[in-house]
Amino acid sequence: MALVLQPGREDIRLAWLAALATSIHILESSLPTLLPGIKPGFANIITIIVLLRFGWRSAVWVSLLRVTAGSLLLGTFLSPTFMLSLTGAICSLLVLGLARQLPGRGFSAIGLSTAAALSHISGQFLLAYVWFIPHQGLWGLLPVLLCLALILGIMNGIICNKVIARLP
Amino acid sequence: MIRIPSRSHIALFLLLVVVLLVSACSKKPQLYRGSVFTFGTIVDYSIASPDPALAKRAIEAIQQDLDYMHVAFHAWHPGPLGRVNQLLKTTAFFTANPSVLPLIKESRQLSILSQGLFNPAIGNLIRAWGFQRDLGPAGMAPPDASVIQSWLAKKPGMTDIIIKNIQMRSTNPAVRLDLGAVAKGYAMERIIQHLQDLGIKNVILNAGGDIKAIGHHPDGRPWYVGITHPRQKGAVLAGLDVMPGESVFTSGDYERFFMYKGKRYNHIIDPRTGYPASHTQSVTVITPSATLADAASTALFVAGPAQWPAIAKAMHIDYVLLVDAHGNAEATPAMLKRLKQINPTLKIRSRSLP
Amino acid sequence: MTLADRLLLFVSITGIVLLAYVTWQPSAYADRVEIISPSGRKIVSLRHDKTFFVTGALGKSELRIKGERIRFVTSPCQTKFCIHQGWASHSGDLRVCLPNKVSLRLLGSSSQFDSLTF
Numbered sequence: 001m002a003l004v005l006q007p008g009r010e011d012i013r014l015a016w017l018a019a020l021a022t023s024i025h026i027l028e029s030s031l032p033t034l035l036p037g038i039k040p041g042f043a044n045i046i047t048i049i050v051l052l053r054f055g056w057r058s059a060v061w062v063s064l065l066r067v068t069a070g071s072l073l074l075g076t077f078l079s080p081t082f083m084l085s086l087t088g089a090i091c092s093l094l095v096l097g098l099a100r101q102l103p104g105r106g107f108s109a110i111g112l113s114t115a116a117a118l119s120h121i122s123g124q125f126l127l128a129y130v131w132f133i134p135h136q137g138l139w140g141l142l143p144v145l146l147c148l149a150l151i152l153g154i155m156n157g158i159i160c161n162k163v164i165a166r167l168p
Numbered sequence: 169m170i171r172i173p174s175r176s177h178i179a180l181f182l183l184l185v186v187v188l189l190v191s192a193c194s195k196k197p198q199l200y201r202g203s204v205f206t207f208g209t210i211v212d213y214s215i216a217s218p219d220p221a222l223a224k225r226a227i228e229a230i231q232q233d234l235d236y237m238h239v240a241f242h243a244w245h246p247g248p249l250g251r252v253n254q255l256l257k258t259t260a261f262f263t264a265n266p267s268v269l270p271l272i273k274e275s276r277q278l279s280i281l282s283q284g285l286f287n288p289a290i291g292n293l294i295r296a297w298g299f300q301r302d303l304g305p306a307g308m309a310p311p312d313a314s315v316i317q318s319w320l321a322k323k324p325g326m327t328d329i330i331i332k333n334i335q336m337r338s339t340n341p342a343v344r345l346d347l348g349a350v351a352k353g354y355a356m357e358r359i360i361q362h363l364q365d366l367g368i369k370n371v372i373l374n375a376g377g378d379i380k381a382i383g384h385h386p387d388g389r390p391w392y393v394g395i396t397h398p399r400q401k402g403a404v405l406a407g408l409d410v411m412p413g414e415s416v417f418t419s420g421d422y423e424r425f426f427m428y429k430g431k432r433y434n435h436i437i438d439p440r441t442g443y444p445a446s447h448t449q450s451v452t453v454i455t456p457s458a459t460l461a462d463a464a465s466t467a468l469f470v471a472g473p474a475q476w477p478a479i480a481k482a483m484h485i486d487y488v489l490l491v492d493a494h495g496n497a498e499a500t501p502a503m504l505k506r507l508k509q510i511n512p513t514l515k516i517r518s519r520s521l522p
Numbered sequence: 523m524t525l526a527d528r529l530l531l532f533v534s535i536t537g538i539v540l541l542a543y544v545t546w547q548p549s550a551y552a553d554r555v556e557i558i559s560p561s562g563r564k565i566v567s568l569r570h571d572k573t574f575f576v577t578g579a580l581g582k583s584e585l586r587i588k589g590e591r592i593r594f595v596t597s598p599c600q601t602k603f604c605i606h607q608g609w610a611s612h613s614g615d616l617r618v619c620l621p622n623k624v625s626l627r628l629l630g631s632s633s634q635f636d637s638l639t640f
Contacts, residue, residue, distance in 0.1 A: 105524045107530065108523060111524065142541060143538050143541045143545060146537075150534055150535070203625065205625065208620070212637065303603070304603035306603075372637055374638070379637050379639050393637045394638045394639070395639050396614065401611075401612045417639065418639040512543050
């Protein structure tokens, strides 16, 4: 008996969004980075918009699909880079899930994007510290990384708002 | 016929002169760093000298002089001080060994200046507490209260010692000298002097955590030292520049101590109570004389947060940083001005001398 | 920006500043150990685990480096005080076997101090 896959509307939508996020991710990785390992993370804009529009589960799908597809296409699948990306994504998704529980108006796209960026970099840092470079000296780098994440998070959040304003 | 050198010859000659001059000027003193085992502790040195042979002689001097003084001033091994203690017990006049007499004289003056808080005549008490031994703190326990009471009743002090030229005696047979609280400082004064006699102008010595420095770092800046945090391993309380000729001494409750039934007993005994001074975690003083610095850091440790400004004033110490038993820090305004890179977890209260 | 956003911003900035204060302290991190013995002075890296011997005045002391810490394992001295002192891990830490004349001192990678009082 043949196995038939019937993609539903939701599946198609998620696939489309994931593809979009992956494309942005790949384009971004071709840009020169100011600091090694620090990217603006524009693909996260998609994640936040999906979160706001379609909910947390959808955002999880899109984000994890993006990380996996992106690493496969870039040839970094299962490499340390992939591990770092995945850890960052998981941490930021968990925090976003919590952030969404906030009563009232809660966080806007800016707050969500910032929270995501901070938790993303923190998760990556901890993985790097525990697995790759267990040196005390590494901690001195964390304030710098967090500061950059904060700035980039706010920037991405502002872009999010602008994009959402133009959406139907 | 006189041959006038051609222009190119003159140019070459001038070039040679310039090169030689420049090489002579750029003979920057080298920093020789190392450690020696001596005086029952580790002595770190950083000697700045353009001459490696001189630096080597200096290092040997440090080792030999301190080895000698270690024997001369030892509180419980046989030696000159041991002999002095035996003779003091007889309360009769005797000719004091010249290797210890100057130190005993200076200690007597410092003891009086410190109002008895620095009292090297308490050797019997230190022995009762078990600190006059070569073994570690395993198995140590506080002496019986009766032992301490009977010692206190005898009240041995430096004023019981009479010194007439090279003769001395004690009026109190309970006097037993333990110069541990001042010998290191005195020894460092003598070493620095010897190094200066050898022609060394810039050196910083650290003997078991107590520092004296002359001159400056080869880079031209003052020697820069840190004060270790009494409880946080590896952290410092603050840093400070050491002016040429200054000593920076610290007394702490973490240097020698034993734990008994969950309580810490450190090696700095308060002569007034017979028990370890327990109101202070650490105290740091800065003053030129290393002997004074050693005695003062002990006296101020005993004085504790209650009395240290008065004792510091009496001993002519301007720079004091004290951390009390609860971790609160106090310092003279002059000291506060000098401290750099103060540990952010530390709040230092300014206390002026009376 | 909502109230929650502003709060997050405030908390993040405060947190980062505090973290910077704490982590940019004069470092207690040690990556090398200076070993002094009658046979001389040598500097050994703490990065690689290993067990080795140092010959002192009385005989051989066994030292072990593990997880960027070092300790005496065996020593020919009588009291074994050096062994009881346990692991040393911070810069400035000292472990000494006086009878055997072997000393270990942990060095930080960048010590801004010429010396430390303690």
